[in-house]
Amino acid sequence: MAIAILGWPINKLSPEIAREVTEGGRYACRQAGIALAGGHSIDAPEPIFGLAVTGIVPTERVKKNSTAQAGCKLFLTKPLGIGVLTTAEKKSLLKPEHQGLATEVMCRMNIAGASFANIEGVKAMTDVTGFGLLGHLSEMCQGAGVQARVDYDAIPKLPGVEEYIKLGAVPGGTERNFASYGHLMGEMPREVRDLLCDPQTSGGLLLAVMPEAENEVKATAAEFGIELTAIGELVPARGGRAMVEIR
Structure with missing residues (x-):
């Protein structure tokens, strides 16, 4: 209701x-x-x-952002770059072919989350919103006592997003995000940081999935028109290493 x-x-x-x-x-x-x-x-x-x-959820279906496990693969259901593209539009930098792309992604509901919650192998789930991918991923790692390795090239991105970052279409919240959790991250180029810290409005779901459940999760996502590719993995925490490493 x-x-x-x-x-x-x-x-x-x-x-x-x-x-x-x-x-x-x-x-x-x-x-x-x-x-x-x-x-x-x-x-x-x-x-x-x-x-x-307000709703009622069976306790056995509740997925938290703090219950991931080492060995889980990471999946993201929507592309990054909503903040960048909306900022590019405000700065009159957005190309005609990119008009409406961010709006389309923002209007896409995360209704697949209820189905993901039925899968035992989905160990943790959270939405990627104002803190950006790195912020929400670091929360997941801190809650579970693990570290993450992320493949930058595998992350879904909105078209043109890297070009707009180079043109300076970076929201003010991006720098504030990095200032709050940047000390937990490994070294990365500035343009990579600006995308991974990009605040998302109605961003996608970040899933931590055990390998044996990967096919079931992908099949479930496909029912909602979502194509999933692993963007990284969670590993046991080791002292002296960054909580999130970008490859």
């Missing part, structure tokens, strides 16, 4: 636009199979809209 909150600048934007926003929320709830039970609206200086969702 979902409850909506709408903040609307009633003297700046028309009620018709507010109705369109609300209908977008209803559409998203229908896609996810959630009942929109009501909500609240307030006069606000800028438009905001969100949903508070």
Whole structure:
């Protein structure tokens, strides 16, 4: 069940636009199979809209970000670069062929997560959002007492993202992210860092999967139109080594 909150600048934007926003929320709830039970609206200086969702989950299906194990392979369900492409658009750098790509990814729901939760071999799962891939991966490693080795070339990326980074289309949150957890990382080029610390809005799911469950996870992902490739692995923690190493 979902409850909506709408903040609307009633003297700046028309009620018709507010109705369109609300209908977008209803559409998203229908896609996810959630009942929109009501909500609240307030006069606000800028438009905001969100949903508070309450549900019941069987305890045996709960996946945490702290229960990964050494030997797990890492998978990411959406490409990185949402923050970079939206920043490039704000700076009028975005090429016509890249228009709408970030929006399409952000609008893609993570409904596959409920199916991944049914797989015993999925040992940990988290969404990649504002802290970027490295931030959420470091949380996973810290919680489980493991270290990660990541293959940069295997990470899914939005088209043009590396070019836009070179042009300076880097969100302000990227540097703040690295400042908070960069000491846990191994050496990496600046442009690699800028992508892996890129804040994601509605980013994908990061999965830690035991090797014997890899085929089942890939088959489940394919049912939702997701093609998965391992982007790295978790290894036992060793003193003196970076928590996350990029290859």
